[in-house]
Amino acid sequence: MGLRDFHPAVLATALATFGSFLGIGIVDPILPSIARELGASHFMVMFLFTSYLLVMGLANLVAGALATRIGSKRTMLLGLATVAVFAGGCALVSTVESLAILRGFWGLGNALFTTTALAIMVGVAAGNGSEAISLYEAALGFGIACGPLLGGLLGAQSWRLPFAGASVLMIVAFRFVVLTVEEPEAERQQRVRDVLGTFRHTGVFTNAVIGLLYTFGFFTLLAYTPLILGLSTLMIGFVFFAWGILLIVGSAVLSPRLNRRFGTPETTAGALTVFAGLLGVMWVSSGSTMLSTLVIVGGFLCGILNANLTTLAMGISTHSRSAASGAFNSLRFTGGAFAPITAGYLGQAYGATVPFLIGAGAVGLGLVVLLGRFGEFGFAEPEPTH
Template sequence: MSTVSSTESPFRQPRAVWAVAFACVISFMGIGLVDPILPALADQLQASHAQVELLFTSYLVVTALAMLVTGWVSSRIGPKRTLIAGLVLIVIFAAAAGAAGGIGGIVGFRAGWGLGNALFIATSLAVIVGSASGGFAGAIVLYETALGVGIASGPLLGGLLGNLSWRGPFFGVAVLMLIALVATVVFVEKTPPTQPSRLSEPLTALRHRSLRTTSLVGLLYNWGFFTLLGYAPFLMNLSALRLGAVFFAWGILVALFAVFGATWLKNRFGTARTLYGSLVGVALILAVIGTFSGSVPTVIVATVLSGAFVGLNNTLVTTAVMSISPVPRPVASATYGFVRFIGGGLAPFAAGLLAAAVNVHLPFWIAAVVVLGGLALLTTVHRDLERADRGETEVDMAEEVAVGEGAVEPSEIRS
């Protein structure tokens, strides 16, 4: 068995990999980009908090639904064309959102943005793995780095451009994604279609208990995560620039704990026990914000600290899904994305409605209970997670992921 030298840098990559990695950064920026401008949108467009939260709902719900068809599309037109289609849609709808005249238009265009985002994120990892030098492990490090940089820099860019105008973040993403689109067209080689997949595969995969259970854990966790991400900005009473700084600090912790902390804690305590601790952490943060919603310093500190637990969960819940799922990885990924983004999309809108109807404390208290419900559900697959941890080796994990993504053949890893 040949192995790649551990000293080879994962950042020495062909131009095609850097083109897709750059597009990944911009794509992941879209998650937190609108956070700093939510209060400004509500004030300047005379929209309720619930209406503004629909920017998350339309984006994430459409992303979730589109996850059901991305594999079907990619297997027929090829990964490169799927990437390009997703990038084109993001450029068009991000620019359209910036040019919109009211909250309804922005919400609608964010839905189109979500469709493009689903096509892109469902395909980008396979393209990076297939094009990267230095082996599978180096490609994953690069992908996780791009994810972390995108999540961290999205709120900062949103704050900087949003300080000029609420339209700025949307036009900024459109320009950056246009650059990424050109780079993808020029540098990424043509990729042929793979074995055609069936549209029904992601839904029929829910018949498997382990995948269904861990996907529902993702839904419940994302309910708490996006309650915090979507509604906490309204409690801080900060300018767009200062909100961007707060969520930039939050994003730095997300990136550090997703890339480094999750691996270290998993190796030390196992996937299940690390997840129990991080889910309890998220629930406690939500309970603190719900209880002390009137204290701006408390809300800011709690929000920033939540980034550590969010980073752990983002990596380890996905690891849990992929490690114990009995179906091919692309199918598991699509199924998990569909289920979890439904929770993330509905939570901010529900938070806006609950805060208006009752008080601002209730959405966070409910979210804390929901996250603890996810923890209780996770305990039902504890043994599956422990078996997966005991059976994992670096090579076996690499083969499972890379082959499942359609990026390589088994012989390319074991030869």
Template sequence: MSGGASSGVWRQPAQVWAVAFASVVAFMGIGLVDPILPAIAESLQASAVQTELLFTSYLLVTGLAMLITSWVSSRIGAKRTLLIGLALIVVFALLSATAGSVDAIIGFRAGWGLGNALFISTALATIVGAASGGSSAAIVLYEAALGLGIAIGPLLGGLLGELSWRGPFFGVVALMAIAFVAVLVLLRGPSEPRQPVSLAAPFRALRQPALAVLAITALFYNIGFFVLLAFSPFPLGFGAMGIGLTFFGWGLGLAITSVWVAPWMMRRMRRTTVILIVLPLLAVDLLAAALFSSDPAGLVTCIVVGGLLLGVMNTVLTESVMEATDLPRSVASSAYSAVRFLGGAAAPPIAAALWHAFDARVPYVFAAASVLIAAATILIGRRALARVDEREADQADEAVSVLVGDAA
């Protein structure tokens, strides 16, 4: 393997690693509260639906704020946008840790979501723009950060949650402060020329058929994703550490398949074909979760298998969005992410309400139906995704070769 190729994934500029580390911590925030949901419900005398709103307020504000992040970053630059996002996460995580009611935490998680939106959409564009080895290598690195963060979040939440439900929030404060310093010191500036973006740009972007199809797909796919993540702690019936270990396995599987399996599949088949294979398998897994909802061992198995499938989907969808249009990466990322996070925001309280109205099986059936709608969206809109399929995954092939070579 040539020296140039071997620098494609892991040998990156310091600024890329700074943003990647901060991304790990930011994505930890998604699964961090998972192990402490039952503890928060018990300590603050909240219902399951109220507790699930910790996800909803976070994801709803994240999604809506995504619509303005490209406008903000195009005017103040990537570095300032990232730093503002990280600072907001530190402030609102600290406020969550000191809150005295579930309603207060719901509100503070909304502020956390604003910081998350400013950071996440800008981080992807920054890594793709600054990383060596091409856009596919950068996306592999970004998805690795996502998977690692989602894996560590529940584990940290479980470890600190055994001490107190406030512990995980304090943990995020400390880690995000470190990430803030890393970005401040190591990120030298925006990786792409600053070109002011209109506030209407993400809305216009969603009028492009390819991006619209992918965004609608992601909306329904994310319902399945967040039912599995946010609802499962309740039927599992474990303590904070048990939930944390379960979702550490889930996140680890997600990280492994996003980095290794997804690029391997894209070398051998079209992106839309990969999606149309994985989404029905995910629906089957969710239906299995419904059958095993009262069997902790079976449900844990379904959760971990779900993580393996979700990792493939995350990488393939992200690459597809980056290749679907000629739009600036920040605009495409903002528009797509805004829609997909809205699906994630709706899922947790709906799942909890279905649980109380029926039983623990129904939320998973609802999630499986949503995932099948996502698959049908790709099938119906496949012609609009011709550009996504026309570009063979040559870069992904190179990225995986580099990854395997560097890891050896």
């Protein structure tokens, strides 16, 4: 289906999602500059991702419950405002510890936004839930893709400018949502224990565990690789821009086609297999050219897996959309939070490419979990396209 077939609220939320996730990728190219100018080790710099992901994961437990009380639109706006404030704060501090703390609050804001954004898009897109998820993941991917490019351009002048730029973008996104998104039909009120209760469904819990293990590999590639590429800030931006473009292709083009042909669980299993293999090749690779090429190619696989695991999370649960999304993202990002600091420590202690071996092992374990509980996903097929 084309963009014109989506409800305007779906498109508006997708555009806001683009702005929100552009603020994530904008940090990638400046990681080496931050480490160099603030005299920080790779391990300490990785806390910029770990604090962000850990708070984001935990906040997803309450984001869905909050949305059912104050409304999805208000929760989304609160998230955008939080990101705007603390991203701006990152541009003003001068220690890695301060940056890590502010990035944690940034993660809180993004959790409030992402949980409600996905729920709004799926809810408004009546009858086209899987297409809305693909659009959400495409907007997410395009934001992550453009973020490094903007971060590289601004970061070439100063590592502070990308943070300031992210803050301005969130202010623009806030205004856009105020003007264009209407409050959707309210879901019944829920509590944190309702979100946790979704894990009693074995399929939901299994999918969340797979998401956790995949996300560990995902953030090993996304957060750690910029530190060892040995490229300039601008060139790192171009590498991850290309990665993000292929991520869009994977989520918006390849994922729906492969799912219709082979089935969502089968496609997910295949993509996990290839992604684990790619990380394994990165472990034995050397040189910026080879690593950069593998990062870029990995965009295809990350796009497919991002879209498919989210599709399964929303389709397999019998609970509300916000509860299902909150539970999945909570475990997914909380687990992924440990990938950057693990990679930073292992890379300095045992060799620059060793973290990719650990990432490959985590993704491979996710594949084993999926294959072991394959029957849980038989009813979570994508909706047919007319």
